Amino acid sequence: MKKCKLCKGDLSIEYGNCKDINFSISNEKFDWYKCKRCGSFSIDDPNLSVSEYYKDYKPHKIDVSNLPNSLSIFIEKILAVYSEDDKFDIIDVGCGSGVLLYQLKKKFPNARLYGTDVTISPAINNLSDYQDINFFESEIKDLSIEKTFDVVVSSQLLEHLDDPETMVEFLECHTNSKSLIIFDIPNVESVSFKLFGRNWIHLDTPRHRVLYTRTGLNYLFREFKLTNVVYTGSNLSLWSSFCNSISVNLHNNSLFFKVIRKVVIKLLDLFVVPDDKINFTLSRNK
């Protein structure tokens, strides 16, 4: 019987036969399991090769100078410990487009920056003006950096990992009791997930492999202390999940669709505080 990757609890199928509804790259179907103990969700398919699902991956093609609100929390949390002129080492694990590294470079010009991802070319291309950033193209488990970092940031990566324990091992090797460790991930306990379930935009089958409840996070990071939890996100996720649920193409570029989207999101922003992402800090003091 399949077991939860976080707490080893029993699993049961929650959403069967899910397809890639966000990008429609193929018609392949996958089952999402829910853990009976910690409530976290996972896809567990040993034959699944996800690389084809990252071809033409839109999140890698964004304007890195435009910082989403959900990422400004990283800067605020670092500013609570370091000043803008300080010299310190930061690694962005799963740096994707390089959007967070770009913002870190602007805010902390004296910091030594490191970025790693399984596909590093989008970040290198977007940050070609900054030759002093150290890039590594590698899976986390294969990273060959002999170093302890003052700050580890990782945005929207943990949910893509087949084996989340590799992140724990990375932190055990590359941080110390003074390191500041900041993550953000989709919030599977959000209102938008409760409303839209299998059509939730952040299910993102099959690129996302594990979706963590707070209980699941505490099992995974049992040697760490989870603090400073902030719920963030955008009401775009409500709109996008709604479109998925009525089979409307999210990538419709018509003016009519764009206007409707803008009006709906402006209205939602008046009444709904988004909570589709969770930002948390880990410390090794436990």
Ligand SMILES: [Zn+2]
């Ligand atoms: Zn579990």
